Amino acid sequence: MKIVIVSGGKPPREQNLKKYIDNETFIISADSGSNILYKYNIIPDIILGDFDSIDREVINYFREKKCKIISYPTEKNFTDTEAALKEAIKMSPDSILLFGCTGSRLDHTFANLGLLYRCLISNIEAYIIDENNTISLHNEAFKIEGKRGDLFSLQAFGSVVKGLSISKAKYELNNYDLKFGDPRTVSNELMDGSVFITFHKGILLLIKSKD
The missing domain is CATH 3.40.50.10240 (Thiamin pyrophosphokinase, catalytic domain)
Structure with a gap:
């Protein structure tokens, strides 16, 4: 439903x-x-x-x-x-x-x-x-789908997101501890195929944006 x-x-x-x-x-x-x-x-x-x-x-x-x-x-x-x-x-x-x-x-x-x-x-x-935006929260690994050039940003929601990894995106990241307000994960892009987001602990705010 x-x-x-x-x-x-x-x-x-x-x-x-x-x-x-x-x-x-x-x-x-x-x-x-x-x-x-x-x-x-x-x-x-x-x-x-x-x-x-x-x-x-x-x-x-x-x-x-x-x-x-x-x-x-x-x-x-x-x-x-x-x-x-x-x-x-x-x-x-x-x-x-x-x-x-x-x-x-x-x-x-x-x-x-x-x-x-x-x-x-x-x-x-x-x-x-x-x-301009689709916003969601995630507490476990997920993938982002769309077309090449689509924009997305990630932010820690509250506590630190431990061991964050971003793969198959324009800007990849490996085992990074993301704190609230950290701009490192702002304005990333999809390439060809899905982007995979994994982390050990925490809650991620995902914003898929378009101008």
């Missing part, structure tokens, strides 16, 4: 969002993310939030469409995106894709990176996706 969450950050382009949605996709919108789905003629299964930034026309429309509506008070100790993620995790999906989770509010962006961690410890594949 795949769940798509659309939140209230920088809106995804219609084409970029719809390519991840099919008839089997479960869709949750968090507050003003509902405005984007309404604009793109996408019907969510759940809309939720404190509804301080959703258009009244939109919420009435989705109510008529029999969408499940979950309302929270404006003053609360969690974000609307966090609430959406909690609803998603309850359903034990195979993957969760988060849109509208980056933008000008860096505080929200950093908080949303923490939501990827919640998915990781719940053994759910999860990605934050915007027009």
